[in-house]
Amino acid sequence: MNNTPNTNVKILNVALADDDEDDRMLFREAIEEIEMRTKLSTFNNGQELMDYLTLPNILLPNLVFLDLNMPIKNGMQCLMDIRNNPLLNTMAVAIYSTSSSEKDIEQTFVNGANIYINKPNDFSKLREAIEKVLQINWQYHTSNLNRDNFLYRI
Structure with a gap:
């Protein structure tokens, strides 16, 4: 993983695992x-993501x-697989879900x-959220991670 600030990254390599075709398209x-x-x-x-x-x-x-919420292997299972794999565990992971359940938020944290x-239900808010997340310098963000800055509110 490239740990330089995103402004210096030539191309930011992003992966999305989502079973909803419309959500992937948006x-x-x-x-x-x-x-x-x-x-x-x-x-x-x-499962497709983890195989890749x-x-x-x-x-x-x-x-x-x-x-x-995905079939075959859900996001929580992927998160745990990523964090338990020494080759993947430093990768930044954003949970991107319709669930606003405190239990889900706490478990993923x-x-x-x-x-x-x-x-978000609104396309401009979706674009804004993705842009803000892509601009985060994850090297520094993860060292200051706490429950207050974990949930991104739109």
Whole structure:
């Protein structure tokens, strides 16, 4: 993982695992509107993502967005797999979910997610949220992570 500030990254490598095709499409459209060079890889479920992340000789994402409620392997299972894998555990992970359950927020925080974003219903708010998350310097953000800056409020 590249730990330099995002302003110095030539291309920010981003992965999204979400089983909802419309949500993946809106996420892609939002990221394309942001004035930042990104490469987005999308996955239909957590198992597809984990299969990809464990391939030999791939360029790992700088940031992974995980939907919590997916078939086959959900976002929580992916988060725990990522944090338990020494080759992946420094990767920044954003939970990207419709759930606003305190239990889900707390569980993902305890299990090592870097930020929790409720999926906005409005496209401009979605674009704004994604842009703010992409601009975070994760090297410094994770060292100051606490419950107050974990939940991103739109």
